[in-house]
Amino acid sequence: MPIFMIGTRRSGSNLLRLMLNQLPDIAAPHPPHVMLRMMPLLPRYGDLNQDNNFALLVNDICRLVELNPVPWEGVTLNRGDIMARCRTRTVVAVFGAVYDVYAEVRGARTWLCKSLENVHFLPEIEAYYPRAQYIYLYRDGRDVAVSFRKVIVGQKHFYHIAKEWAETQRLALKQRAITSPDRFIDISYEALTANPARTMQRLCECLGVPYQESMLEFYKSEDAKRTAQSSAVWANVTKPIMSHNSRKFLREASEEDIRIFETVAGDVLDALGYERMYVRRGQERKFTQAELRFFDEENKRLQEEVMRRTDAEDLKRRDRQDALLAEIIRRERLAGSPGTAEALLGPRDARGIGIATSIKK
Numbered sequence: 536m537p538i539f540m541i542g543t544r545r546s547g548s549n550l551l552r553l554m555l556n557q558l559p560d561i562a563a564p565h566p567p568h569v570m571l572r573m574m575p576l577l578p579r580y581g582d583l584n585q586d587n588n589f590a591l592l593v594n595d596i597c598r599l600v601e602l603n604p605v606p607w608e609g610v611t612l613n614r615g616d617i618m619a620r621c622r623t624r625t626v627v628a629v630f631g632a633v634y635d636v637y638a639e640v641r642g643a644r645t646w647l648c649k650s651l652e653n654v655h656f657l658p659e660i661e662a663y664y665p666r667a668q669y670i671y672l673y674r675d676g677r678d679v680a681v682s683f684r685k686v687i688v689g690q691k692h693f694y695h696i697a698k699e700w701a702e703t704q705r706l707a708l709k710q711r712a713i714t715s716p717d718r719f720i721d722i723s724y725e726a727l728t729a730n731p732a733r734t735m736q737r738l739c740e741c742l743g744v745p746y747q748e749s750m751l752e753f754y755k756s757e758d759a760k761r762t763a764q765s766s767a768v769w770a771n772v773t774k775p776i777m778s779h780n781s782r783k784f785l786r787e788a789s790e791e792d793i794r795i796f797e798t799v800a801g802d803v804l805d806a807l808g809y810e811r812m813y814v815r816r817g818q819e820r821k822f823t824q825a826e827l828r829f830f831d832e833e834n835k836r837l838q839e840e841v842m843r844r845t846d847a848e849d850l851k852r853r854d855r856q857d858a859l860l861a862e863i864i865r866r867e868r869l870a871g872s873p874g875t876a877e878a879l880l881g882p883r884d885a886r887g888i889g890i891a892t893s894i895k896k
Contacts, residue, residue, distance in 0.1 A: 536645065536664060536666040536667050536668060537631065537634065537645055537646050537647070537648065537664055537667055537668075538561070538645060538646070538647040538648070538667070538668045538669070538670060538742065539647070539648050539653050539660060539667055539668070539669050539670070540552070540647060540648065540649040540650075540651060540653075540669075540670045540671075540672055541651055541653055541654035541657075541669055541670070541671050541672070541703075541706075541707050541710070542651045542654065542671055542672040542673050542674075542703060542704075542707060543651055543673070543674075543676075543679055543699070543700050543703045543704070544651055544652075544679075544683075544688065544689060545674070545679045545682035545683050545686070545689070546651070546672050546673060546674035546679060546724050547672060547674060547724040547727055547728070548649050548651055548672055549565075549649070549762060549772050550727070550753070550771075550772060550776065551649070551670070551672055551722070551727065552565070552647065552649040553753040553754070553756065553758060553759050553762070553772055554731075554735060554750040554751070554753045555647055555738075555750070556647075556753070556756070556758055557747060557749045557750045557752075557753055557756065558739075558744055558745075558747060558750065559642070559643065560643055560644040560645065560744045560745075561643055561644070561645060561646065561647050561742075561744060562634075562637050562638040562640075562641040562643035562645070562646040562647070563646065563647040563649060564605075564607050564634075564637050564646075565603060565604070565605035565607075565649075565758075565762055566603075566648055566649050566650035567599050567600045567602075567603040567650075567856070568650045568652060569596055569599060569600070569626065569629075569630040569633070569650070570626060570627065570630060570650065570652065570653050570655075570656045570659075570660075571650060571652040571653075571655070572599060572856070572860060573592075573595070573596060573599070573626050573630075574626055574656060574659075576860070576863055576864070577592075577626060579863065579864070580592045583624040583625070584624060589618065589624045590614070590618065592626070592629060593614055593617050593618045593621075593629050594614055595859070595863055596617075596626070596629045596630065596633065597612040597614055597617060597633065598859055599856060599859055599860075600612060600633055602855040602856045602859055603856070604855075604856075605761055605762050606761070607637055608761075609640055610636060610637055610640050611636075612633065612636065616636070617629060617632045617633060617636070618632075620632035620635060620636075622663070623663065625659070625663065626659070627656070627659045627660060627662075627663045627664075628663060630648075631663065631664070634646045634648060644744075647670075651672070651703075654703055654706045654707050654710070655703075655706065657706065657710050666718065667718065668717075668718050668719070668720075668741075668742060669710065669711075669714065669718060669719045669720070670720055670721075670722060670738070671707045671710075671711060671719065671720070671721040671722070672721075672722050672723075672724065672727075673704060673707070673721065673722075673723055673724065673807055674723065674724035674725070675724075675725065675781065675782070675784070675804070675807075675809050676696070676697060676700040676701070676704075676796060676800055676803065676804060676809075677784035677788060677793060677796050677797075677804075677809075678724075678781060678782065678783050678784050679696065679700055680693050680696040680697065680700070680784065680788065680792070680796055681783050681784050681787045681788055682783075683696050684837070684841075685841070686841070687841055687842065687845045690834055690838075691833075691834050691837030691838050691841065692830050692831075692833050692834035692837060693788070693792040693793075693795045693796045694795050694796075694799060694822070694827075694830040694834075695830065695834050696796070697795065697796040697798075697799035697800040698799055698800070700800055700803070701799060701800035701802075701803045704800075704803045704806070704807065705803065707721075708806065717741070720737075720738060720741040720742075722734060722737075722738060723807075724781070725781045727776075728776050728777060728778050728780055728781065729778055729781075731750075731751055731776050732748075732751060735750050735751070751776070753772070754772060754773050754774055754775055759772045759773050760773060785812075790813060793812055793813055794813045794814055795830075797811050797812065797813060797814035797819075798814050798819045798820060798822075801814055801816065801819060802816075
């Protein structure tokens, strides 16, 4: 069964992905975030029982993967083959078929998707993969906020980061409560970085795969090098684990920022065992409308500031996927258009598998 990492970005997910990708049994590519990007667009495809509509969805998801900032080396996505692999006509089925191809190319027993935003699509995942395994990776939300402040992705004001972080942790904790322990393991970033060998041994035991020392040398892999070269956001993955990379918020965040975070998400910090610094339980207050407007304005200003500092080549790599999504939003749906499926999938053999329409990266 496949493995899904869930949680919030800036929590060490690329570190953990690269460590698990060292194992021959697990294929863990850099994620194109298929569910996050395609689920909101699903209504634009109409009735997926119509071949033309489903073929269009398959083609778009394959294109999204092919435009990933960190390419999936050696993978050929044959549209007809992907379509034939799907047990249902859904985004999660296409997503899973694409990952199946990657795992087969790697010769792996299963695959891991590290797109943490999949926590928002757990009902769809559970419906298609009722025996899926989950790795819930979490980190002190105040350190997450400090990290988001520096990178191109995500919100920038502590209020907005705290809201999103708290919502995501609540979804993960809710899933933990209803999932059998053999399918769900939670790992804190702090434990992973402080004692990586012990943490990975525990994780491997839960996943049913042999632990290997090579996992601790992930930073020497070609995958780590390609990832680091693709964006400054992932620059640290070519370095050994930074064992003292926690509680940075005490040095890098203001008291006011920490108070805002603890007011918004203090209950979740409590649930995960993180000590509050300033706002005790029951001391949270409601922000005024004027304060909320100021938070919004500051969030926008900080986002623009980070955008101005971001390397142009980094932006260009990200723009390729964004351009595809914009194209999907702009175009008129091709439902019922004669020959649409044939045009997208190309000639097919007796099994319905495409003969010509494939792109190798």
